[in-house]
Amino acid sequence: MTTAPTPAPAAPASTRPPLRRPARGRWVAGVAAGVAEHLGADVRIVRAVFVGAALLGGVGVLAYVFWWVTIPEGTGRAERPAVWSRVAKPLTATPGRRGLRLSDVVVALGLLAVAALLLASRMGEGRTQSWLVPVLLLVAGTLLAWSELDARRGGSSGRVRTLRLVGGAAIAVTGAVLLVTQRADPAVIVQSALAAVAVLCGVGLVLAPWWLRLVRELGDARAERERESERADIAAHLHDSVLQTLALIKARSTEPEVVRLARAQERDLRAWLYDDRAPAATSLAAAIAEVVAVIEDTRTFPDGTAPEIETVVVGDVAPDDLPEDAATALLAATREALLNAVAHGAPPVSLYLEASPRAVEVFVRDHGAGFALDDVPTDRFGVRESILGRLHRRGGEASVTRVPDGGTEVRLYLTPAQHQEET
Amino acid sequence: MSTAPGPGSAPGPDGPVGLALPVTVVLVDDHDMFRTGVRASLDSRVRVVGEAADVPTAVRVVHEARPAVVLLDVHLPGGDGGGGAEVARACADLVRTEPRVRMLALSVSDAAEDVVAVIRAGARGYVTKSISPEALSDAVVRVAGGDAVFSPRLAGFVLDAFGATGAGAQEAVDDHELDRLTAREREVMRLIARGRSYREVAGELFISIKTVETHVSAVLRKLQLSSRHELTRWAAQRRLL
Numbered sequence: 001m002t003t004a005p006t007p008a009p010a011a012p013a014s015t016r017p018p019l020r021r022p023a024r025g026r027w028v029a030g031v032a033a034g035v036a037e038h039l040g041a042d043v044r045i046v047r048a049v050f051v052g053a054a055l056l057g058g059v060g061v062l063a064y065v066f067w068w069v070t071i072p073e074g075t076g077r078a079e080r081p082a083v084w085s086r087v088a089k090p091l092t093a094t095p096g097r098r099g100l101r102l103s104d105v106v107v108a109l110g111l112l113a114v115a116a117l118l119l120a121s122r123m124g125e126g127r128t129q130s131w132l133v134p135v136l137l138l139v140a141g142t143l144l145a146w147s148e149l150d151a152r153r154g155g156s157s158g159r160v161r162t163l164r165l166v167g168g169a170a171i172a173v174t175g176a177v178l179l180v181t182q183r184a185d186p187a188v189i190v191q192s193a194l195a196a197v198a199v200l201c202g203v204g205l206v207l208a209p210w211w212l213r214l215v216r217e218l219g220d221a222r223a224e225r226e227r228e229s230e231r232a233d234i235a236a237h238l239h240d241s242v243l244q245t246l247a248l249i250k251a252r253s254t255e256p257e258v259v260r261l262a263r264a265q266e267r268d269l270r271a272w273l274y275d276d277r278a279p280a281a282t283s284l285a286a287a288i289a290e291v292v293a294v295i296e297d298t299r300t301f302p303d304g305t306a307p308e309i310e311t312v313v314v315g316d317v318a319p320d321d322l323p324e325d326a327a328t329a330l331l332a333a334t335r336e337a338l339l340n341a342v343a344h345g346a347p348p349v350s351l352y353l354e355a356s357p358r359a360v361e362v363f364v365r366d367h368g369a370g371f372a373l374d375d376v377p378t379d380r381f382g383v384r385e386s387i388l389g390r391l392h393r394r395g396g397e398a399s400v401t402r403v404p405d406g407g408t409e410v411r412l413y414l415t416p417a418q419h420q421e422e423t
Numbered sequence: 424m425s426t427a428p429g430p431g432s433a434p435g436p437d438g439p440v441g442l443a444l445p446v447t448v449v450l451v452d453d454h455d456m457f458r459t460g461v462r463a464s465l466d467s468r469v470r471v472v473g474e475a476a477d478v479p480t481a482v483r484v485v486h487e488a489r490p491a492v493v494l495l496d497v498h499l500p501g502g503d504g505g506g507g508a509e510v511a512r513a514c515a516d517l518v519r520t521e522p523r524v525r526m527l528a529l530s531v532s533d534a535a536e537d538v539v540a541v542i543r544a545g546a547r548g549y550v551t552k553s554i555s556p557e558a559l560s561d562a563v564v565r566v567a568g569g570d571a572v573f574s575p576r577l578a579g580f581v582l583d584a585f586g587a588t589g590a591g592a593q594e595a596v597d598d599h600e601l602d603r604l605t606a607r608e609r610e611v612m613r614l615i616a617r618g619r620s621y622r623e624v625a626g627e628l629f630i631s632i633k634t635v636e637t638h639v640s641a642v643l644r645k646l647q648l649s650s651r652h653e654l655t656r657w658a659a660q661r662r663l664l
Binding site for chain 1: 453454456457460464498531532552553555575576578579582583613616617618619620622623626627
């Protein structure tokens with residue numbers, strides 16, 4: 001088994017990349033490219049299918065527009081979650097060629113339309129003009145307004161975007177009005193236009209609060225995301241610079257005070273970098289970490305070196321889940337065991353906490369000369385009272401054993417009360 | 424008589440057999456000072472044959488020098504931003520062919536996602552930079568011999584990810600064999616998490632050190648190959664323990 005081949009990392013589950021409209025390799029809005037990437041198909045086939053479907057009664061166009069609206073922009077390739085950016089920052093992506101811009105398409109369509117108009121009027125087809133112009137206006141205006149959907153966030157200034165939206169809407173409305181009211185009485189046109197405006201105003205008034213709230217929530221969410229990614233950036237940087245330096249100081253310095261200071265700073269920094277840990281009142285693990293911190297900061301080994309307590313935590317429970325005062329007793333006993341380890345033992349000292357809703361177990365181990373309870377005269381209350389007695393009174397167990405290879409191990413064990421009541 | 428915890432026990436008669444000493448090592452760390460420190464602290468059983476400070480250089484130097492062990496920092500600049508895990512993946516071809524190159528991750532970070540990322544990329548162990556110089560040399564020799572190096576903290580991660588009490592394994596009976604620890608493996612992991620050396624674990628469980636190493640290697644394999652989705656979810660949730 002010693003030369004067990006190190007296998008390649010497990011192949012990722014065959015999940016499809018999410019459906020996104022990529023910025024690279026798009027012709028119009030990237031729908032075909034996105035669908036192709038999602039399905040793992042050749043983009044040319046997807047495009048052919050779209051064109052074919054468009055020729056079959058316009059289904060392709062409808063589907064394209066629908067997906068354009070509903071599929072978000074981005075790359076299907078997994079974007080690194082904020083957590084991962086701590087590991088290392090990805091290189092800034094080089095901006096890809098954006099393919100055909102929508103505004104270009106609009107201009108081209110407009111020019112084509114004008115050409116068609118000229119051709120039609122040259123051929124004397126007066127009838128065609130009556131509906132062709134309004135329809136073209138409608139399509140152009142709609143496209144212009146919808147192109148806002150595709151605009152990069154922050155890519156164009158607010159004024160341009162407003163202009164695009166308002167201009168598109170105006171053109172489309174003109175087209176619609178022309179189309180609907182080709183041979184109507186001007187008075188009727190004005191009247192119905194007023195009625196339409198009134199209805200729109202009413203609907204707008206009713207929907208305004210909902211819309212405002214949506215906008216505000218969106219803004220909040222975006223700000224939160226930005227804060228999170230900024231924090232991840234800072235964390236990655238601190239990780240690579242400050243924590244490294246502190247580790248170096250800890251490793252090379254012979255001054256106990258300097259080591260202690262570096263360790264305290266490192267602990268603070270870690271707590272800040274990972275402040276998603278539960279607060280002390282709701283987490284036994286956090287409470288234990290505090291006990292460890294105090295001892296690391298204030299105590300020294302007999303030889304004068306600053307202690308470092310290797311703490312390993314598996315699972316966690318809320319102190320409230322333990323019987324009355326049991327958490328306090330456990331913490332006090334742990335503190336006492338650590339103090340003993342530092343005062344009479346030798347480094348390294350390690351602490352292991354395993355907490356589940358069924359049982360809490362703490363092991364404190366040092367590498368000193370070793371110590372067994374039987375060696376201690378019965379009139380000495382130190383360990384008996386402060387560690388064993390505390391736990392026994394709360395219905396727990398405690399033991400002190402000598403490790404064969406040197407050192408002492410204290411074991412504390414508690415069973416949460418809730419468990420007994422529930423079962 | 425070594426009393427260092429976890430991987431710290433010296434490879435005495437029970438240590439790696441047939442290992443050519445000194446063990447060749449490539450140091451990969453973007454901090455010049457730290458490389459200097461590590462180089463100075465490694466003892467005569469280990470010889471540094473190359474150094475690198477970023478991902479592309481590391482991949483190149485490792486391919487050229489073909490050391491027995493690569494001491495790999497988790498956070499590295501360059502490449503695609505994948506850090507140490509990216510180096511480990513890029514050197515995967517060397518891991519499979521003789522003479523094998525083995526990775527040992529060395530990091531200030533004890534964040535779960537870093538540990539999991541680099542172990543799953545193929546590293547044979549994970550030690551933090553607070554490790555004592557002798558323990559580091561021991562760990563290098565141990566990894567060179569094909570063993571896995573589990574620090575108490577890594578053992579804690581494993582227990583947390585796979586369920587310390589075994590309750591998880593009972594609930595999910597249809598779990599793949601890779602997705603749960605055997606009772607013995609769990610026992611070994613608990614003892615390592617409690618700060619026992621491999622030798623102490625062996626003594627306590629009345630098994631040989633070789634058997635302990637077999638169990639640890641099996642756990643490492645599960646950590647690398649398990650498709651248990653809790654493993655990744657857990658790594659994302661618990662950023663530090």
